[in-house]
Amino acid sequence: MSYTAETLQLLAPDGTLRYSDETDRFRDRVDALDETTLREFYRHMAVTRRFDIEAGNLQRQGQLALWIPSIGQEAAQVGSGFAARAHDHIFPAYREHAVGRLRGLDLTRIIAMLRGLTHGGWNPADTGNFHLYTLVIGSQALHATGYAMGVRFDGLVGTGDPERDTAVLVYFGDGATSQGDVNEAYVFAQSYQTPQVFFLQNNHWAISVPVSVQSRTPLFRRPAGFGIPSVQIDGNDVLVSYAATAESLDAARSGEGPRFIEALTYRMGAHTTSDDPTKYRTNDEVAYWQERDPISRYETFLTARGVDAAFFEEVRQEGEDLAADARRQTLAMEPPPADSMFRHVYSDEHPLMAEQAEWLARYEASFEEQA
Amino acid sequence: MTETMTMAKALNAGLAAAMDADDRVLLMGEDIGRLGGVFRVTEGLQQRFGEGRVLDTPLAESGIVGSAIGLAMRGYRPVVEIQFDGFIFPAFDQITTQLAKLTARHEGGLQLPVVIRVPYGGHIGAVEHHQESPEAYFAHTAGLRLVSPATPHDAYWMIQQAIASSDPVLFFEPKSRYWPKGEVDLDDAGIGMHASRVVRTGTDVTVVGHGAMVSMLLDAAALADEEGTSIEVVDLRSLSPIDYGPLLESVRRTGRLVVAQEAPGNVSIGSEIAATVSERAFYSLEAPVVRVSGFDTPFPPAKLEGAYLPDVDRILDAVDRSLAY
Numbered sequence: 001m002s003y004t005a006e007t008l009q010l011l012a013p014d015g016t017l018r019y020s021d022e023t024d025r026f027r028d029r030v031d032a033l034d035e036t037t038l039r040e041f042y043r044h045m046a047v048t049r050r051f052d053i054e055a056g057n058l059q060r061q062g063q064l065a066l067w068i069p070s071i072g073q074e075a076a077q078v079g080s081g082f083a084a085r086a087h088d089h090i091f092p093a094y095r096e097h098a099v100g101r102l103r104g105l106d107l108t109r110i111i112a113m114l115r116g117l118t119h120g121g122w123n124p125a126d127t128g129n130f131h132l133y134t135l136v137i138g139s140q141a142l143h144a145t146g147y148a149m150g151v152r153f154d155g156l157v158g159t160g161d162p163e164r165d166t167a168v169l170v171y172f173g174d175g176a177t178s179q180g181d182v183n184e185a186y187v188f189a190q191s192y193q194t195p196q197v198f199f200l201q202n203n204h205w206a207i208s209v210p211v212s213v214q215s216r217t218p219l220f221r222r223p224a225g226f227g228i229p230s231v232q233i234d235g236n237d238v239l240v241s242y243a244a245t246a247e248s249l250d251a252a253r254s255g256e257g258p259r260f261i262e263a264l265t266y267r268m269g270a271h272t273t274s275d276d277p278t279k280y281r282t283n284d285e286v287a288y289w290q291e292r293d294p295i296s297r298y299e300t301f302l303t304a305r306g307v308d309a310a311f312f313e314e315v316r317q318e319g320e321d322l323a324a325d326a327r328r329q330t331l332a333m334e335p336p337p338a339d340s341m342f343r344h345v346y347s348d349e350h351p352l353m354a355e356q357a358e359w360l361a362r363y364e365a366s367f368e369e370q371a
Numbered sequence: 372m373t374e375t376m377t378m379a380k381a382l383n384a385g386l387a388a389a390m391d392a393d394d395r396v397l398l399m400g401e402d403i404g405r406l407g408g409v410f411r412v413t414e415g416l417q418q419r420f421g422e423g424r425v426l427d428t429p430l431a432e433s434g435i436v437g438s439a440i441g442l443a444m445r446g447y448r449p450v451v452e453i454q455f456d457g458f459i460f461p462a463f464d465q466i467t468t469q470l471a472k473l474t475a476r477h478e479g480g481l482q483l484p485v486v487i488r489v490p491y492g493g494h495i496g497a498v499e500h501h502q503e504s505p506e507a508y509f510a511h512t513a514g515l516r517l518v519s520p521a522t523p524h525d526a527y528w529m530i531q532q533a534i535a536s537s538d539p540v541l542f543f544e545p546k547s548r549y550w551p552k553g554e555v556d557l558d559d560a561g562i563g564m565h566a567s568r569v570v571r572t573g574t575d576v577t578v579v580g581h582g583a584m585v586s587m588l589l590d591a592a593a594l595a596d597e598e599g600t601s602i603e604v605v606d607l608r609s610l611s612p613i614d615y616g617p618l619l620e621s622v623r624r625t626g627r628l629v630v631a632q633e634a635p636g637n638v639s640i641g642s643e644i645a646a647t648v649s650e651r652a653f654y655s656l657e658a659p660v661v662r663v664s665g666f667d668t669p670f671p672p673a674k675l676e677g678a679y680l681p682d683v684d685r686i687l688d689a690v691d692r693s694l695a696y
């Protein structure tokens with residue numbers, strides 16, 4: 001499955017910006033992006049990719065239990081993430097590193113999780129309302145819907161005040177679209193007309209299973225059948241990702257109910273560092289998507305607009321610095337104390353936790369006595 | 372004929388044997404076909420038996436188990452793979468409200484020979500939801516059979532016995548034991564899947580466990596032996612029903628019992644064994660039954676699994692506590 005006649009695209013793979021009858025409505029939104037913002041798109045994509053490569057290296061060197069690469073999906077993530085306002089809420093799956101970064105998440109918090117130090121890693125209140133990763137496929141779709149129901153019940157949609165109207169953006173993959181939870185989220189979202197945007201990154205694979213096993217129909221058609229207006233976009237085009245998400249979030253905030261975006265993209269790397277993609281996909285397919293790389297296409301576009309080499313060099317250096325810093329921080333990360341596992345299981349005191357924490361402390365002390 | 376192989380290979384061979392023997396046996400799951408499963412347990416089976424018998428399903432556990440129920444109604448014998456322990460829960464409803472009950476609701480007029488394979492347990496340093504031991508939830512549900520092999524030999528035979536069972540079977544595969552090799556007797560199963568077994572004889576204390584815990588118990592017994600304590604090890608093998616015969620017979624000789632498991636202790640298989648042995652062997656017991664288990668917390672981040680999971684030291688500590696009475 002690749003781009004279809006219905007796929008909305010602004011930036012072609014050769015880096016040229018073109019409008020069609022379908023996409024002309026995005027013209028104002030794109031024109032409104034100032035030079036700094038256009039450069040920020042690039043910076044976030046390129047720096048996150050450099051970080052991602054470093055994290056993969058750290059995993060191979062035994063520093064992480066696992067790494068989940070996002071390489072190839074930067075445009076889908078950065079464009080959509082940029083479209084959210086500061087007070088919107090974002091519910092990721094587990095591959096949305098670029099979105100996290102632009103909401104203010106220190107990416108080494110993801111490393112802490114995948115190094116086996118924590119199951120969470122951050123507090124959404126401190127990370128621009130970027131909620132925790134969810135490893136159980138599709139669960140977060142319902143959480144996002146419930147959150148958006150609450151926003152609506154609180155009267156924070158359609159007030160006309162951009163500082164108050166709030167939307168929820170939820171990310172998930174093509175595999176996740178088969179889960180009951182995701183489909184139930186569509187049902188609740190349309191029933192309660194939630195201020196919510198479903199953002200599907202169709203990267204064409206759920207581990208080794210091609211998207212054709214999940215669906216014979218383009219995935220963006222499904223929510224339409226549930227009564228949720230939907231579009232399919234070129235997910236490797238950061239401009240259309242931004243514009244389509246901004247449009248959908250505006251609709252959601254103004255009380256028009258949920259929207260759905262299918263972003264066609266590709267997971268250039270392995271599913272995770274535990275995976276061997278040569279077992280199930282061809283080099284030709286990877287090469288096909290390599291030519292549609294989100295960052296190089298955008299770099300061509302910026303260059304044609306007159307952005308000079310010094311900017312790209314500065315971003316490259318920023319990526320190097322971030323990678324080096326991430327490495328330093330990772331190597332310094334110590335495991336948490338054993339008794340931390342008893343903390344926060346409940347909000348209040350709990351006899352089992354107290355008893356077992358005390359038992360473990362006594363047990364561990366008994367080794368020290370012997371020594 | 373015996374062959375040395377890993378548990379993963381033994382399961383693969385057992386599945387292939389069952390598929391050869393009965394063409395109504397189907398495999399279903401996520402990534403089990405082309406990839407051969409994330410643990411490669413089904414490696415090569417799709418090439419060998421075709422896409423019609425080894426199904427890479429859509430990503431939906433409730434869908435997988437629910438449709439396996441329908442296939443079983445139609446006379447197939449589906450063997451379902453759940454990719455990791457923590458991902459069985461989207462199917463919990465289909466397993467507990469449907470799979471477990473439909474035979475009784477049909478008053479015997481329907482059999483549901485569905486096997487659900489669940490790689491489970493810790494010791495692999497993985498991320499959240501990938502190291503859990505959820506067996507108690509299912510043992511608590513009437514209508515399900517639960518087994519867990521500890522060796523390649525048992526894996527090879529028990530998977531075939533599970534597939535042959537007329538009832539639904541939850542087949543818990545100790546994933547930390549997938550790769551060590553062991554001898555498999557390809558001609559003789561030895562015993563049925565619901566029998567427990569003494570795997571090391573001893574005189575002072577009986578210890579019992581299942582799955583990956585069995586090799587841990589054997590290591591503990593070997594260490595204790597050096598210090599003059601003789602431990603008898605029982606491999607439970609079947610979690611529902613539990614075969615109490617060999618266990619009670621052992622406890623009547625040793626007078627002491629330690630129950631070990633990776634799962635949290637609260638309301639668990641270990642609790643059930645402790646209660647039952649106390650009831651049935653009260654006059655033989657020299658000490659209360661001692662439980663060793665994971666703590667009653669969520670399975671912690673990988674760096675803390677060493678503190679969470681019972682190890683040889685914690686087992687020997689429990690043995691000492693039992694002997695102190």
Ligand SMILES: Cc1ncc(C[n+]2csc(CCOP(=O)(O)OP(=O)(O)O)c2C)c(N)n1
Pocket residue numbers: 095135136137172173174175176177203205206207267271401430432454458461
């Ligand atoms: C409920 C559940 N079942 C199975 C898994 C194992 N698993 C992890 S990722 C994955 C594939 C997900 O594919 P997709 O939704 O397309 O997201 P992507 O990884 O491609 O970003 C699977 C099957 C899981 N994490 N959760």
Ligand SMILES: [Mg+2]
Pocket residue numbers: 173174175201202203204205206207
């Ligand atoms: Mg995918």
